[in-house]
Amino acid sequence: MRISIILAALALGGCSSVGGGGFGYGGYSLVRAKEVRVGDKTLAVTPPREWNRIAASLFVDISAVEDWTQNGPYLDSLSFVTGLKDGKTLVRQRSRDDRQVPKFRSGMTAPEIAAMIETLFRVRGGTVDFKTLSLAPRPFLGANGFQYDFEHLDSDEVRRQGRAVGVVIEGRLYLVLLDAARSHYYSTLLPDFEAVVASARRV
Amino acid sequence: MRRLGIALLAGVALAGCVQTRQYADVEFAPPQGQYKLLVMRPDVAVGSVTTGGMVEPRADWTEMARARMIEAIRAQQAGRGGDIRILERRDSLPGVSAESIAELERLHYAVGSSIALHKYSGAYLPTKRGKGLDWTLGADAVALGRQSGYDYALFLHAEDSFASGGRVALQVLGIAGCFVGFCAPTMAGDGQLAYASLVDLRTGEVVWFNVVQAGSQVAGIKMGDIRTEAGAAQLVDRLLERMKPGRNVRRRQDQVQ
Numbered sequence: 001m002r003i004s005i006i007l008a009a010l011a012l013g014g015c016s017s018v019g020g021g022g023f024g025y026g027g028y029s030l031v032r033a034k035e036v037r038v039g040d041k042t043l044a045v046t047p048p049r050e051w052n053r054i055a056a057s058l059f060v061d062i063s064a065v066e067d068w069t070q071n072g073p074y075l076d077s078l079s080f081v082t083g084l085k086d087g088k089t090l091v092r093q094r095s096r097d098d099r100q101v102p103k104f105r106s107g108m109t110a111p112e113i114a115a116m117i118e119t120l121f122r123v124r125g126g127t128v129d130f131k132t133l134s135l136a137p138r139p140f141l142g143a144n145g146f147q148y149d150f151e152h153l154d155s156d157e158v159r160r161q162g163r164a165v166g167v168v169i170e171g172r173l174y175l176v177l178l179d180a181a182r183s184h185y186y187s188t189l190l191p192d193f194e195a196v197v198a199s200a201r202r203v
Numbered sequence: 204m205r206r207l208g209i210a211l212l213a214g215v216a217l218a219g220c221v222q223t224r225q226y227a228d229v230e231f232a233p234p235q236g237q238y239k240l241l242v243m244r245p246d247v248a249v250g251s252v253t254t255g256g257m258v259e260p261r262a263d264w265t266e267m268a269r270a271r272m273i274e275a276i277r278a279q280q281a282g283r284g285g286d287i288r289i290l291e292r293r294d295s296l297p298g299v300s301a302e303s304i305a306e307l308e309r310l311h312y313a314v315g316s317s318i319a320l321h322k323y324s325g326a327y328l329p330t331k332r333g334k335g336l337d338w339t340l341g342a343d344a345v346a347l348g349r350q351s352g353y354d355y356a357l358f359l360h361a362e363d364s365f366a367s368g369g370r371v372a373l374q375v376l377g378i379a380g381c382f383v384g385f386c387a388p389t390m391a392g393d394g395q396l397a398y399a400s401l402v403d404l405r406t407g408e409v410v411w412f413n414v415v416q417a418g419s420q421v422a423g424i425k426m427g428d429i430r431t432e433a434g435a436a437q438l439v440d441r442l443l444e445r446m447k448p449g450r451n452v453r454r455r456q457d458q459v460q
Contacts, residue, residue, distance in 0.1 A: 030329035052328045071338060072317035072328065156316075157309045183310045184341025184407075 028052040031068060037203065038066045039082030043174060046199035048192055051078065062092050074156075076180035076189055078196065081166070084173040090120055099123045106171030110135060110146035113166060113173065117148065126155035133161075140167040141174055141202055151182065161186040165197045176200060221427075223441055225413035226322055229335040231449035233411075234285060234355055234401075241296075241353040241404070242280075242289040243308060245272045248362040249430065252394075258364045264430055271435035272361060279439050288353070298350050307343050311358050314338050315400055318412050335449055338409045340402055348404025356404055361397035361438060363429050395427060399442045410449075415441045 031051040037044050040063050051068040054077075061067075064085075068078040081090065086106040093101055101123050102116045114135050121127040133149035140146075145167030153159050161182040166175035178193040180186040234240065249264035273289055280287045293308075294301035318338055321328050331337045344356065394417070401411040415438065417427055428434035448456070 028326065028328050050330045052330055069328070070330065071314075072321050072326075074313045074317045074320070156313065158313045159306075159309075181310060181313055183306060183343050184339065188341070 027055045028069075029055070035199070038080040040064050041082075042202060043080060043082040044201050044203050045080070045176075045196045048195045060091055062088065062090075064088070065090060070189060071185065074158075076178070076185045078189070078193060079175075079177045079179070081173055081175035081177070086171055090116070091124060104173050106168065108168065110137075110148070113146070113168075114148045114150075117164060117177070118150070121152055125152075127152045128155055129153040138165055140165050140197065141169060141200060143167045143169050159183070163190070163193060169202070174202070221415070221417040221441070223413060223415045224323070225411065225447055226318070226336045227412075227447060227449040228337075228408060228410040229449045229451045231335070231410040232452050233446040233448060236284060238285045238355060239353045240280070240285050240287040240355045240357060241347075241351060242276055242287060242357045243304075243311075243359070244290045244293065245269055245276070245359040245361060246308070246312070247272060247360075247429075250362075250364045252364050252366045254367060268361070268363060268429040268435065271429060271432055272359065272439065274432065275435040275439040276359070276443075278436065279443060296351055299347060303343070303347070307340065307347060308358070310340055310343065311400070311402070312360075314340060314409060315358065315360060315398060315412075318400070318409065319398065319414065322412070323414060336409055336412055339407045340409065341407045344402050344404055344407035351404075353404055356402045357399060358402065359397070359399045359442070361395075361429060363395045365428070395429070395438070397438055397442055411446060413442055
């Protein structure tokens with residue numbers, strides 16, 4: 001609901017807090033334009049320019065996933081999945097949670113991984129409409145990986161587009177995923193995404 | 204993917220006060236003279252704070268408030284010399300489809316939310332430090348400028364809420380309770396939040412942004428009512444009246460003086 005989102009985003013606790021800072025939902029740190037290790041540090045990438053790393057949340061994130069953004073998560077995010085093990089999910093979830101996201105299985109094929117990503121968006125991302133644009137083989141990290149292109153409409157009525165490049169190596173999932181507002185932000189950030197994917201290496 | 208994990212807190216205590224803060228692109232100079240300004244249909248939401256403290260949207264109040272806001276913007280801009288047009292409906296601009304206006308409004312909502320989150324709430328982005336305001340609506344805004352012939356687009360978002368009778372009664376009861384040992388005097392009452400952003404349609408950049416927040420912790424005490432002529436005029440005045448130039452423009456002005 002709009003009212004609560006904006007009010008919450010502003011997090012106005014009284015007179016002193018407009019622009020006073022102090023309370024956000026998390027901190028951001030600078031990622032420089034040089035080789036950097038991401039996620040559980042088993043993957044190294046070299047971004048072509050500076051990015052903002054989103055601080056991991058204890059309640060949502062897992063150590064194998066790291067997220068970056070240029071303009072804030074409403075507009076774009078670049079995610080890294082590094083060596084996700086069999087039986088693990090892309091976000092933290094409790095067995096009691098109502099709507100479960102699927103677990104990664106080391107024997108998953110590319111369409112199954114694509115379906116896992118789609119379910120994550122539908123269950124946790126407020127996505128109301130999700131469309132696969134293409135799914136094709138693509139080498140990644142020196143192995144036979146895949147490229148998954150998709151588009152989705154979210155509950156805030158913004159259309160977003162995404163591309164994921166991934167591979168399963170030794171039963172573990174490695175993935176880089178760009179998700180951004182379709183208008184302007186996706187096409188502007190795609191060259192960065194491609195450069196990051198091209199630079200990725202396991203360490 | 205991280206957006207999936209954004210868990211925003213909904214409970215916000217509003218103190219009884221009015222505050223504004225604006226940001227501008229470092230090279231922003233407030234439009235003067237013969238500028239052409241397109242005012243997008245104000246995005247307004249007015250609701251009632253129920254006894255339990257939730258905001259319940261009211262369509263009749265929202266329509267009333269939007270009409271008053273449009274009148275107030277027209278009056279406020281009248282003396283400024285610009286050529287302005289207020290879009291009361293999405294399909295009222297010749298040559299531009301209602302769908303492309305709607306798409307731009309939605310993108311602006313995401314951009315406005317990002318500015319609110321990353322400039323006002325403390326979740327600063329390190330790559331944008333020292334850059335004034337660094338957000339854009341991109342090629343879609345430039346296309347709107349080309350199709351319509353306007354230089355700037357002004358987007359407005361306003362939300363207002365008023366305590367219901369039940370909530371006021373509960374508060375009276377809470378204060379009365381202080382005399383008998385059960386004391387609950389403060390509860391969030393009415394709240395007003397608005398922001399405006401000016402987009403340069405030649406570049407697509409958001410060049411100026413302002414937020415006004417007014418709230419009262421005492422149910423029943425209003426901090427302006429945008430359903431009335433005076434309240435809407437007051438809010439528009441707070442939002443738009445004193446546009447400050449960007450940092451570099453201010454520096455150059457200081458050097459001249």
